């Protein structure tokens with residue numbers, strides 16, 4: 001247990017001591033957060049037992065880390081040295097891993113990343129990692145997030161001493177301004193400017209808030225940062241609080257993230273214990289502490305004024321700005337809100353300096369951005385790339401392209417506030433400004449890949465339903481307008497739409513954008529407008545031909561068995577839960593359309609592709 | 615229980631943790647002890663998806679309807695769960711065994727489609743797997 005640190009010297013000494021500790025010969029780093037869904041904890045326990053029973057405790061250490069990034073490979077682990085990446089690990093693989101790989105240095109091919117016949121064992125050689133620039137995620141998947149010692153040994157709290165001892169608050173702010181860092185939570189507002197406003201605001205008591213609501217369905221980078229490297233964000237908040245002159249911080253995290261909450265709580269308690277939070281931090285006369293608050297399941301609470309209302313214990317409804325939170329925020333006090341990833345960028349801005357930081361990125365967007373890659377893409381997971389990287393690099397070079405040889409149709413960026421980007425923009429360098437020009441927004445960085453089997457009208461309807469449900473109801477355009485849009489979209493997906501609906505959607509969409517109070521309503525029509533802009537032909541096919549080109553809209557589909565291919569294996573009849581399939585064994589089967597509930601199970605089950613969707 | 619520190623939703627949350635849901639007497643008690651009007655408390659409780667004013671089932675099933683899961687067939691997963699339990703989204707089985715909810719995203723999009731039963735995640739679901747997982751739960755009891 002570390003003694004409370006009362007000076008910067010003591011922190012440096014501690015870091016040196018930790019670095020000089022005898023290190024195990026081999027570290028096995030198992031993702032025990034995201035991969036928990038597929039049994040990561042069981043793998044860890046099996047490893048620990050195996051190591052103990054072979055008396056290898058001193059030589060081999062199991063580290064329960066956060067996310068490695070390549071989530072498609074869950075349960076994932078890295079054996080270091082020599083830096084071998086194994087995926088899809090189960091407890092049954094453990095004895096072999098210890099014997100063959102750890103002790104004998106042999107590679108187990110079946111656990112390695114592979115592309116056809118090409119097997120790659122070393123993490124850094126896997127294309128998914130090779131094309132990334134992992135700076136913010138550097139320690140995620142490397143350190144044990146529950147161990148402050150481990151985090152300090154890997155560089156946590158190295159920027160803070162520099163700030164407290166050698167920089168004035170104004171210097172910190174001008175460094176952040178010069179770095180060009182922009183908010184990663186959605187709108188991309190320059191972070192330094194925001195801090196300036198909050199610093200300039202009158203009042204003794206000021207708050208800083210970390211927005212970890214991550215309401216965009218399909219985004220999980222904030223979750224991974226909190227789970228895998230919480231001290232990075234805490235250090236960022238410390239630096240921000242010092243710059244702004246705040247003594248109290250709040251982390252607002254959604255209740256759907258139990259592991260993130262747990263790891264953040266542990267990190268806060270440990271930081272407090274050693275005096276990195278509390279009064280007179282590192283003996284420099286700076287006081288700051290952080291509290292954690294749980295969100296209660298409302299998307300709109302990610303909006304800053306709604307978030308503040310929610311922390312105050314009220315209904316989480318946005319209010320008009322000004323006054324901006326910087327002048328009148330939580331309990332009426334000056335408040336600065338930044339996103340998790342924004343805070344996590346701050347220590348690096350200080351450590352490297354604004355000049356080095358801003359060497360990465362584009363003219364208007366500096367640094368790296370983390371994308372949560374999901375949907376119809378091979379390597380789902382977390383990807384960190386310089387601003388200005390193209391979608392093609394992210395989806396194909398890093399993401400490994402679309403599975404099952406299907407064709408890329410669109411990438412949805414920015415969630416319910418964003419839009420669908422068609423193939424023609426695959427080579428567009430992605431930054432805040434370019435994405436906005438093509439009708440999407442950077443948002444928090446959720447990136448969902450869609451292939452030819454995804455229907456764009458269905459996606460538009462999906463997002464409209466989402467925002468309709470999540471609208472707080474305060475203003476009419478958002479509350480009623482999205483409802484009307486949803487009704488029209490539902491009609492279209494059921495084959496009941498008319499051509500004039502497309503124009504009505506566009507007109508109503510524009511109006512909602514212009515007249516809503518908060519960002520939710522102002523961006524809610526984006527998914528509809530962007531799909532009309534780029535995929536109008538799909539809307540027309542639904543309306544004019546009563547046909548869903550992607551075969552996704554249930555009302556317009558029928559399932560049929562092709563008698564010339566069906567072998568009568570009976571597999572489909574067995575899985576159909578409503579008994580709609582009949583036929584004699586070894587004879588072609590048929591589907592009774594009136595009973596069929598179009599669940600698609602038979603389609604997925606048939607080994608002979610005898611079932612067709614039309 | 616400490617009511618003094620925070621007048622926020624977290625008090626209500628703690629009460630719910632105790633009872634599993636928020637029956638009318640609990641809301642009244644919260645209102646009296648925190649000195650917040652009952653209408654306000656009720657307003658907060660009905661605003662957030664995580665507060666319940668009805669009794670809950672023993673197991674909470676949360677089927678993700680987020681974008682990544684939607685693209686990978688969350689609709690079919692939800693249909694399968696509804697069929698298996700004989701209830702629709704937002705309902706509780708008459709034996710108070712399961713309640714079925716949908717959520718916006720569980721942050722486990724890489725395993726889409728996903729559902730959670732209590733605190734356990736189930737990923738890469740198919741309608742058949744949903745059926746067998748739920749049957750396992752039913753026979754375990």
Ligand SMILES: Cc1cc2nc3c(=O)[nH]c(=O)nc-3n(C[C@H](O)[C@H](O)[C@H](O)COP(=O)(O)O)c2cc1C
Nearest residue numbers: 183184185211214215302303304338339342519520
């Ligand atoms: C409907 C809505 C939802 C939002 N959700 C989030 C969120 O989940 N996380 C987040 O960091 N910002 C979210 N924002 C943006 C915040 O209002 C705010 O701009 C952001 O937290 C500021 O931090 P940044 O400058 O570091 O980006 C949301 C905005 C709107 C309008």
Ligand code: SF4
Nearest residue numbers: 472474475478518521
């Ligand atoms: S735009 Fe929508 S979510 Fe925002 S305040 Fe108005 S009704 Fe509420």
Ligand code: FES
Nearest residue numbers: 678680683720723
């Ligand atoms: S979209 Fe289902 S877990 Fe994120």
